[in-house]
Amino acid sequence: KNEVEQSPQNLTAQEGEFITINCSYSVGISALHWLQQHPGGGIVSLFMLSSGKKKHGRLIATINIQEKHSSLHITASHPRDSAVYICAVPQGGSEKLVFGKGTKLTVNP
Amino acid sequence: NAGVMQNPRHLVRRRGQEARLRCSPMKGHSHVYWYRQLPEEGLKFMVYLQKENIIDESGMPKERFSAEFPKEGPSILRIQQVVRGDSAAYFCASSSRTGRDSPLHFGNGTRLTVT
Numbered sequence: 001k002n003e004v005e006q007s008p009q010n011l012t013a014q015e016g017e018f019i020t021i022n023c024s025y026s027v028g029i030s031a032l033h034w035l036q037q038h039p040g041g042g043i044v045s046l047f048m049l050s051s052g053k054k055k056h057g058r059l060i061a062t063i064n065i066q067e068k069h070s071s072l073h074i075t076a077s078h079p080r081d082s083a084v085y086i087c088a089v090p091q092g093g094s095e096k097l098v099f100g101k102g103t104k105l106t107v108n109p
Numbered sequence: 110n111a112g113v114m115q116n117p118r119h120l121v122r123r124r125g126q127e128a129r130l131r132c133s134p135m136k137g138h139s140h141v142y143w144y145r146q147l148p149e150e151g152l153k154f155m156v157y158l159q160k161e162n163i164i165d166e167s168g169m170p171k172e173r174f175s176a177e178f179p180k181e182g183p184s185i186l187r188i189q190q191v192v193r194g195d196s197a198a199y200f201c202a203s204s205s206r207t208g209r210d211s212p213l214h215f216g217n218g219t220r221l222t223v224t
Contacts, residue, residue, distance in 0.1 A: 033213065043200060043215040086152065095142070095165055097213075099152040 003027075006087055006100035013107050019074040021103045023087030032070050033097065034061050035086040043086075046072070077107045111136070113203050114183075115216035122191050122223050130186040130219045134203030141184045142213065143169075143176060146198040155199075158184060191223045 003026040013019055023032070031050040037043045047054050047061040049070070054061050058077075063070040074081055084102040091098050114133040122128050134141050143155040154168040158178035169176065173191075178184040188195055200218045204211040 035215075040217075041198060041220070042217040043202075045212050045214065048212045088152075091154075095140075095157045096154040096168060097142075097144075097152075098154075101151045 004087055004089055004098050004100040006085075006103050008103060009101065010104045011106070013077050013105070015078055015107055015109050017077050017107075019077050019081070019105065019107075021072045021085050021087075021105070023070045023072070023100055025068050025070075025087075025089045025098075027089075027092070028065070028068070029089045031090070032063055033088040034070070034072050035088060037084040037086060037102070039083070046085075074105075077105075079107045079109050082106050113138075113201055113214050113216035115199075115201050115219050117219060118217060120219055120221045122221065124192060124223060125190050128188040128191050128195070128221055128223075130188075130199050130201075130221070131183040132186070132201030132203075132216055133183040134201075135205075135214050138203035138205050138214070140204045140206065140211075141178050142202045142204075143184075143186050144200045144202065146200065146218075148197065152200065155186070188221075191221075193223050196221055196223045 005024045007022045031048050033048050034046040036046050049063050058075045060073040084104050086102045087100040088097040116131050139160050141158045144152045146152045156169045156176045157165040161180050173189045175187045198218045198220050201216045202213040204213050
């Protein structure tokens with residue numbers, strides 16, 4: 001069974017700061033998902049990655065398959081980045097995703 | 110190109126009533142997933158469906174819960190005889206191919222409150 005651990009659980013930053021959120025998992029995977037859940041509750045898929053690094057705007061996701069670890073970085077953070085960021089990985093070879101508990105990010109102006 | 114549409118956004122039911130949650134996947138998507146988010150908890154997989162087939166329902170409670178994805182129309186998650194513990198946000202996601210290899214597109218969720 002794949003276990004997913006995220007850190008930190010809560011993160012408060014000042015506008016403009018560089019943010020890093022970490023995700024570790026216990027079993028080898030084909031791909032890892034980063035999701036964003038806004039205060040209104042909607043969920044947006046940010047990245048799906050299986051190796052290396054992906055960038056979209058101010059967001060960067062990296063993954064190290066050997067170390068079973070992924071990071072999500074936000075450069076020049078903004079109050080609108082305030083949300084819960086969730087990491088998810090497949091359970092074994094199935095379609096089931098196992099989710100981390102999320103990291104609640106608050107960016108103050 | 111509409112995204113994943115879930116309705117209703119909010120649903121209030123009394124104990125013992127039935128709840129029907131609907132999910133229309135993105136156009137061209139034939140894979141649908143349902144997830145539940147209990148208050149103050151993380152998301153949990155419930156069921157994975159393709160058109161007219163339940164592929165994996167291992168995350169769904171054995172009783173009172175059922176799901177379908179008919180050939181025509183939205184996917185339906187049905188909860189019979191609801192109890193207070195069913196109060197949660199239910200999210201649907203769709204993809205164009207298996208989720209392991211394909212980004213997921215989520216709906217805005219249905220927030221079920223059982224009184």
